[in-house]
Amino acid sequence: MASSRAESQGSKKVAIVFVQLGENPSPTLISSAKYAQITNPNSRLILITDQEKTWKAFPGEIISAGNSSKKQSKHIVRKAKYLRSIAGGYWVNTYERIFALSLLDKILDLDTFIVHIESDVLIQSETILKNALQDIKLQGIGVPRMNKEQGIASILVSPSYVELNKALSKLEKLATEFPDSCSTDMNLLGLALNSGIISELPVWKNQSEGVEEPHEFFFFEGAAVGQYLFGLDPIHTSNTRISGYLNPEFPINLSSLRWATEGNSVYAYNGQERYWFTNLHIHSKEILPTPLESPKRWSIAISEANLEIPRTPTPNIPEVIHSSGYSLLAKLEIFVREKSKSMASLFRKKNS
Incomplete structure (x- = not known):
């Protein structure tokens, strides 16, 4: 690096x-x-x-x-x-x-x-x-x-x-x-x-220039890389974790790259080019030690990313962040708000 x-x-x-x-x-x-x-x-x-x-x-x-x-x-x-x-x-x-x-x-x-x-x-x-x-x-x-x-x-x-x-x-x-x-x-x-x-x-190289080594690039991570390596929040995947989500907003298909670790860092590469990410957004909320602390877990993640082994979903994971506080009054307010939004949308379509 x-x-x-x-x-x-x-x-x-x-x-x-x-x-x-x-x-x-x-x-x-x-x-x-x-x-x-x-x-x-x-x-x-x-x-x-x-x-x-x-x-x-x-x-x-x-x-x-x-x-x-x-x-x-x-x-x-x-x-x-x-x-x-x-x-x-x-x-x-x-x-x-x-x-x-x-x-x-x-x-x-x-x-x-x-x-x-x-x-x-x-x-x-x-x-x-x-x-x-x-x-x-x-x-x-x-x-x-x-x-x-x-x-x-x-x-x-x-x-x-x-x-x-x-x-x-x-x-x-x-x-x-x-x-x-x-x-x-x-x-x-x-x-x-x-x-x-x-x-x-910059999240990808069309927004950034290489540093002194022309084939090495450094980016910031919004969500897509972590979602590909470790999956979405289980609330979106029937309360299980499974890697491989391809965020449609990301500029390229991340499965087209090769993935590896160096020390405690993860990077991707394509031919002579290396791509380093400042951060990894672990959208799946998995608790992860560093690659050096848990080489087996990271080896599995990298092998899945490189399409070398099949992806295996985890057992059911209890939802602990988003499910609380939905009282009858809150549910009623949400229903009325969503109904009003759909009616307003329908009205705009009729008058467009």
Whole structure:
């Protein structure tokens, strides 16, 4: 792996930041944090949470989010009050966690490079991270694009707290001006990408240039690579995990590449070209040790990715994130809202 460009960034402090809001705990946060601790030993590890007692095992520093006013998500809840209760407020908290990053000024130097990852994301080696960051020019913050209308903060990077804070202010203003278009964090980020307010992190080589070795490329992962290697969230696959999902939004068919590991890092290759991914979004919520800690598990994943062995679904996996809070009142509100949306759509078609 190329390292000379990474060495040129070696003096820059890096903070890897998780955010966990609400009483619906992520089953993967601690394992993802421990993974980051191994692969990025020189980075600060930080958790922002309003449930400090729940996360005493977090292997880094904790910032209390306190009793957040959640003002940034008020426009979402105003239209769908049930979002506060279903799944423990998961979708509201996912939206709010982006703005909770503003609390980093409590402990960070203002010039620290900030890398926020979701709790089901594995960050690969610091050499890959620094190489990937080397050639991008950030407008405040950067995130990968999910599709034409959505961004995804599976990984979100900012060169400093000052730039982060400026970008968060712009995002809040954007949501205020276009509340109907910013109903989720992904929609908000998509609108920000399309408006040029934030930067798009490259997910494939048509968006990025090679580094000093012309056949080596460094990318960021929205969701597709992790979905291919380890599958979708079991809620989408009848409560089982099975690898091999090909995300239709990704620029190429990932099964056309060859896959391998080097140390604790996963990469793909095609002829003379190697493709390194800064992060892996483990959408399936599987708890994964590093490749060096669990070579057998990763060997199976790589063999499945290379189509060398058949994919085997796991036994039934209980749903622990999305199923709670569906009271009779919430179900009624969801029914009325969906009915209204379908009626409005039908009306528009008749008058078009």
